[in-house]
Amino acid sequence: MSPQKRATVVSTTVATLLVFVKLTIGIASGSVAVLASAIDSLLDMAVSMFNFFAIKKSEEDPDDFYHYGKGKIQAIASVIEGTIITISGIYIIYVAIEKLIHGSETKLLTPSIMAMLFSIVVTYLLVKYLLRIARETDNLVIKADALHYKTDLWSNAAVLVALGLVYLTDLHAIDAIFGLGIGIYIIYSAYEIIVEGIEILLDKSLDGEMVAQxxxxxxxxxxxxxxxxxxxxxxxxxxFVEFHMVLRPNMLLLEAHRIADEVEDKIMKLDPKRRWMITPHFDPYDDEDINRAMLHGTPLVDLEKVSH
Structure with missing residues (x-):
């Protein structure tokens, strides 16, 4: 099993454990903040399971139907994950507002505080693990998962602070106010995940510095x-990299191929963690204007004018 897939199994297991603990305490105590955290963990569990299958598919080799492989499944997964996170944030905001309106009390404060302390410790260890795997593999899904659980860590800390303040002041509206803030923060955190996935689906170029190199x-x-x-x-x-390079017109194909291999080897060293598909095109002269004209639909009769 690859490190990426193993990471999704670990995160799914941890999320399942946290769902059981938080949901039990959240329902029993009536705490909006704890219940919101439980719902978030439930979504974490579903997303981590989905990520496992997404990574499994993305690692499959190209075939007769998918000549470039299925790597974009990761981008689809990150968009879905970000959307789910956003929906969970909206629901948390709804529940918090409802509690503010109706003014229900939070019970079982001590067990709730202990549950959130346990959640913070477990989530912190998971985030450290996921960040390590993300650095080693540069996998988009694992990076999204790490970011997701990192936001959970902050939201869990916020829940703990809210419960502590309710315990000290007996002002139960604090629980709802913190729940509202957590919901807004969760939606904000999902934005980056969704944008990165959409950019890949739209074939955005590599980082500007990488392109320059x-x-x-x-x-x-x-x-x-x-x-x-x-x-x-x-x-x-x-x-994926494509380019036209201008060589001597009388150069042998064998020489041109050697040059392309040398260039490709250096490009691939820019990011050894990723696979590379590099497609060079050999030109005896600079035909950039002709290529640009063809791209913009210039009629064939006008191409000769462009070349001159």
Missing amino acids: IGEIISNHPEVTSYHWLKTRTDGITN
């Missing part, structure tokens, strides 16, 4: 006259 590698090769039409994207697992 790729350009430098191509242009710095002593036998490359110039380059153009550099295009990049990622599916979360594989980085």
Whole structure:
């Protein structure tokens, strides 16, 4: 089992444990903050299970139907995860407002506080583990999962503070107010996850610094006259790079292939954690204007004018 899949199994197990503890205490105590945290953990469990299958599919090799693999499943998973987090935040806000209106009391404060202390310790250890796996694998799903549980850590701490204040002041509205704040924070935290997933689905280019480094590698090769039409994207697992490089018109194909291999080797070293699919195109002259004209639908009869 890969480290990514093992991480999803661990997070699913932890989330299941926390659901049982928080839901039991939340229902018994009537605490909106604890109940909100329990619902969030329930969604964590569902999302972690979904992430396992998403990673399993994304790691499959390309086949006759999916020539570029299924890496974008990770991006789909992160969008779904972010959407679920947003929905849970909206529900928590609804429950908090309802409690503020009706003014119900929070019971079993001591067991609730102990449950949240336990949750904070377990979640902290899980976040440390997920962040380590995310650094080692650079996996988008694991990064999203780590971010999700990191927000849980802060929300659990907020719940603990709320329960402590209710215990000290006997002002039960504090529980609802903190629950409201947690709901807003959860929605805010989901934004980054959704955006990153959508950017991958829309084939956003690699990081600007990475693109600049790729350009430098191509242009710095002593036998490359110039380059153009550099295009990049990622599916979360594989980085895709296409470019045209201008070589001597009389160069042998064997030489051109050697140059391409040297350039590709240097590009792949920029991010050894990712797979790379690099597609160079050999040009005897700079035809960037022609390519741009074709991209924008210039009629074939006008291409000769463009080339001159």
